[in-house]
Amino acid sequence: MPNVGVHRRLRDVQSPVVAPVITLLTDYGLEDGYVAACHGVILKIVPEARIIDLCHLIPSGDVRRGAAVLAQTLPYLPEGVHIAAVDPGAGGARRAVAVEAGGRILIGPDNGLLSWAIHACGGPSAAHEIVNDEFFLRPTSPTFPGRDVFAPVAAHLSGGRKLAEVGPELPINRLVSLPSPTSLLREGSVEGEVVSVDRYGNTQLSIAEGDLRSLGVRVGDTLDVRLGRRQLAMPFRETYSAVAPGELVAFADSAGLIAIAVNCGDAAQRLGLPPGARVKLAPL
Known part of the structure; x- marks a missing residue:
């Protein structure tokens, strides 16, 4: 008769249980206990969860910056449940939502914050309004949904609860979306906008590298850069240190x-380029 106990142990070794992944993006900062409170709520419900702090230094209330960081980082993260809480409308009429996209679940306010990340994941397959207070922390503060709503909902979903349990299904086309950054090629130039500014003052444009290639621009060339009425000649290089x-x-x-x-240095400060500023590039 085979030794069942030995075979069971071998199976356990060969097929380890993978702990659920929950990520957090917020504008809470690091000076207070807000982030730690969210960690604590999650770990009380799912002690084995792996929490990844995506970013907590989004400028306060800057939904656009949060959306950009989330969308550009999410493809590099493991599949799991992803919380985003940049929520200037907290306590108001905006909905809390859980959206399934590309094998992931994104949780946050329905203010456009999730929209670019949902698109980056291939588009939404299901969306639900979060209203089932069985999932919420008690008592629930109207000013801290990250701790009292988003964190426990994410933990319960990671622990095996069904997405449909959080509340009624929403038509996908009713989710709030931020206008997507665009670029426009015309007459030997490409025009776009500042998508976001990082902590170093680097200004990221909506203009893709391929847009410049289509104009014949290569690394080592010089660009004609137009910022409103200003015109600059700027080197196009591989990195800062060039x-x-x-x-x-x-x-x-x-x-x-x-x-x-x-x-x-700080390009955004030197050039006065906030998010949304228009920029035109052309070969010089």
């Missing part, structure tokens, strides 16, 4: 989008 400290440079960033930076 120019001297303090000099402006354009390059293709890690997301494949064109960025404008200052080596050892």
Whole structure:
């Protein structure tokens, strides 16, 4: 008779249980206990969860910046449940939603924050409004949905509860979407906008590296950069260090989008380029 206990142990070794992954993106900062509270709520419900802190330094209430960071980072993360809480409408009439997209579940306010990430995952397959307070922390604060709603809902879903249990299904076309950043090729130039500004002051544009290639621009060339009424000649290089400290440079960033930076400086501050500012590039 075979030793069942030995075979069972071998199966356990060969097929380890993979702990569920929950990620967090917020504008909570790191000076207070808000992030730790969210961790604690999750781990009390699913102690084996692996929590990845995607970012907690999104500028306060900057939904657009949060959407960009989430969409550009999510493809590199394991599948799981992803919480995003940049929520200037917390406590108001905006909905809380859970959206399934590309094998992932995204949880957050229905204010457009999730929309670019949902698109990056291939589009939504199901969406539900989060209203079932069986999943919520008690008592529930109207000003801290990240801790009292998003975190426990994410934990319960990671622990095996069904998406449909969180609340009624929503028509996918009723989800709030941010306008997608666009670029426009015309007359030997390409025009786009500043998608986001990172903590170094680098300005990421909606212009893709392929847009410049289609204009015949290659690394080593010089760009004609138009910012409103200003016109600059700017080197197009592979990285910051290709120019001297303090000099402006354009390059293709890690997301494949064109960025404008200052080596050892702050391009957004120097050029006055906030998110949404229009920029036109052309070969010089």
